[in-house]
Amino acid sequence: MEISARSQPKRTGVTAIASPASSLAELARLVQPHLEQVETRIAQQVASFDPAIEGYVVYAVGSRGKRLRPLLALLAAGASGRINSDHVDLAVIVELIHIATLVHDDVMDEAVRRRAQPTANARWGNSLSVLLGDCLFAHALTLSTNFENADIGRTIARTAATVCSGEMIQTQDAAPVRSEPDGRRLFPDRGNEDRLVVFCRSRIGCGNQRS
Numbered sequence: 471m472e473i474s475a476r477s478q479p480k481r482t483g484v485t486a487i488a489s490p491a492s493s494l495a496e497l498a499r500l501v502q503p504h505l506e507q508v509e510t511r512i513a514q515q516v517a518s519f520d521p522a523i524e525g526y527v528v529y530a531v532g533s534r535g536k537r538l539r540p541l542l543a544l545l546a547a548g549a550s551g552r553i554n555s556d557h558v559d560l561a562v563i564v565e566l567i568h569i570a571t572l573v574h575d576d577v578m579d580e581a582v583r584r585r586a587q588p589t590a591n592a593r594w595g596n597s598l599s600v601l602l603g604d605c606l607f608a609h610a611l612t613l614s615t616n617f618e619n620a621d622i623g624r625t626i627a628r629t630a631a632t633v634c635s636g637e638m639i640q641t642q643d644a645a646p647v648r649s650e651p652d653g654r655r656l657f658p659d660r661g662n663e664d665r666l667v668v669f670c671r672s673r674i675g676c677g678n679q680r681s
Contacts, residue, residue: 494536501544504553504561508540511562515609526590526602530573531566533585539564556617563610567630570606571637573599578641607634 498505512531519527540561547557575581576589577596583589591599607630614623 494538494541497545498541501541501548501553504544504558505537505540507558508537508544508561508565511558512565515562515566515613519605519609523602523605526594526598527605529593530569530590530602530606533587535585537565539568559613559616560622563613563626566606566610566613567626567633570603570610571633573603573606574637577603578637 516524516527516531543561543564544553544557547553547560572584573590576584577591577599580591581589582592589599590602594602611623611627611630614626617623
């Protein structure tokens, strides 16, 4: 699927002002068939977990958000060419990683509700919830090894590690990662998930030759 800025109608006057929700809906319509494929594949991945823990995974994944990260992945792919099956898989992986971080965040924040329902930790306690987040992380990283281009899997793994490190640092009152020789203090970057999407999309778009 190709997305061209020229193909979109121009808007003037008051009609050019749109609410964030309506703008997001417009963007989602551009890739709606692929977003539906993402939902189907997420459901398939949930069903692949051990039946003994599948119910927990269903609960974590089932509290659907806006799916912003899959949307970003698909829009980035469509903006530079056709969306293919690997792009859909990337969208699934990024969303699973995001869900894993939410499960862990709720534990760290001692949150009791998310998206109008009890959090996993409110229902089953912190220990099980931490393990649930770990399972989602591990499953996403396992899926990332299926790309023929090994750079994609490595980048996803590094980004997941950076996200986890950033959360630890944030918990320690945002202690800096390191000091530069000139005395500057560097902090964890919170934009890694978005850059992951753009990088991996570019690698998929360049072909999937195993490195």
